[in-house]
Amino acid sequence: MRKAVLICPGRGTYTKTELGSLTRFLDRNLLAHFDARRTALNQETLTALDSAASYSVSKHTRGDNASALIYACTLGDSLALQGVEIVAVTGNSMGWYSALACSGALTPQNGFELVNTMGTLMQQSLIGGQIIHPFMDENWHPNPARKAELLRIAAEINTRPDHTLTLSIDLGGMLVLAGNEAGLKAFEAAVPPEQGRFPMRLANHAAFHTALQAPVAAQGRAALPESLFGQPQKPLIDGRGQIWWPRAARKADLYDYTLGHQVTEPYDFTAAIRTAAREFAPDLFIIAGPGTTLGGAVAQCLILSHWQGMASKQDFQSRQAATPMLISMGLPEQRALVV
Known part of the structure; x- marks a missing residue:
């Protein structure tokens, strides 16, 4: 079996x-x-x-x-x-x-x-929301440097007054980030669009797996x-x-x-x-x-x-x-x- x-x-x-x-x-x-x-x-x-x-x-x-x-x-x-x-x-x-x-x-x-x-x-x-963004390319090649850079951007945003943004889910070649509206908007402004749909907000999702x-x-x-x-x-x-x-x-x-x-x-x-x-x-x-x-x-x-x-x-x-x-x-x- x-x-x-x-x-x-x-x-x-x-x-x-x-x-x-x-x-x-x-x-x-x-x-x-x-x-x-x-x-x-x-x-x-x-x-x-x-x-x-x-x-x-x-x-x-x-x-x-x-x-x-x-x-x-x-x-x-x-x-x-x-x-x-x-x-x-x-x-x-x-x-x-x-x-x-x-x-x-x-x-x-x-x-x-x-x-x-x-x-x-x-x-x-x-409370809050979630956003998803890839760090692998469309051929799924591992890219640890890109992952680290996205997490660095999120960490920097999280230090700003009235901004909250942290890792929510480590999801294969994707990072699901979560935070308040200010934090999510700041991330959307900080990263260029990829693959025609990222960064992507997740509808009706709260800031799961965060403080x-x-x-x-x-x-x-x-x-x-x-x-x-x-x-x-x-x-x-x-x-x-x-x-x-x-x-x-x-x-x-x-x-x-x-x-x-x-x-x-x-x-x-x-x-x-x-x-x-x-x-x-x-x-x-x-x-x-x-x-x-x-x-x-x-x-x-x-x-x-x-x-x-x-x-x-x-x-x-x-x-x-x-x-x-x-x-x-x-x-x-x-x-x-x-x-």
Whole structure:
């Protein structure tokens, strides 16, 4: 049986292409439970959101809607896997919450409580914003000097009065920066446009993984009890690249990390994938749905980790064409390989 690392996506992955996918793939009993919880909280049900006549950026990208939709899609995909042995689970940003459930550290229902609560709190506060910018070129050649220069620009902006801008997510060949409006505008003014779309603001995203989220982290700890958490059943890789091993993880530590460091400190997705590759040497890296946008970032992480000698986009594509190692469940033809 092929060994695989399961990767859970974060915000921004449920787009108009994914509309309708949740009700096709998620267990009906789980969906009914999630809908009932949303109804009790006077929130629109996931069924209603997913079966809407059209996709609405203002509605479907809101934190209180997007987080729960993405979690439910990811969970449905993880439960559908067949013919593979999951040797570790990780995720990007909000995908950490999904990874907790997919690893068994949270039940599906408790995972929903965590995701829906934090997504709602983030939306209610909506502190700051995020911007994304590449440091790799379009052929995915590593460029550590460019990365250092972008981080230097951000650090300089962060020293200015009334400006906040820091690293939010180390995302393969991209840097996700977060801060207040002054900091974001200053970065947009400081770097020339690249590839026709960068630097790019992320709609309805707060300044995730920065100190600006400390009030949200405190609200999350007040609203969510430690008793929701348990031991992971599969090795779990967090946003520092640290492994939480089954039967060896203290649930108090897992709770503290999830509603502390993970909310207010940078999330190193590149380190998480590097750990997954080097420590578990899987045959496959499986990206759960929704969407397919995380595939490039995972491939870039593997290149930066020097995985199997890859050093560019062409190297990855050649390796992928010969023996696929990256499976995006959002692509029907790839999904069919693992369900």
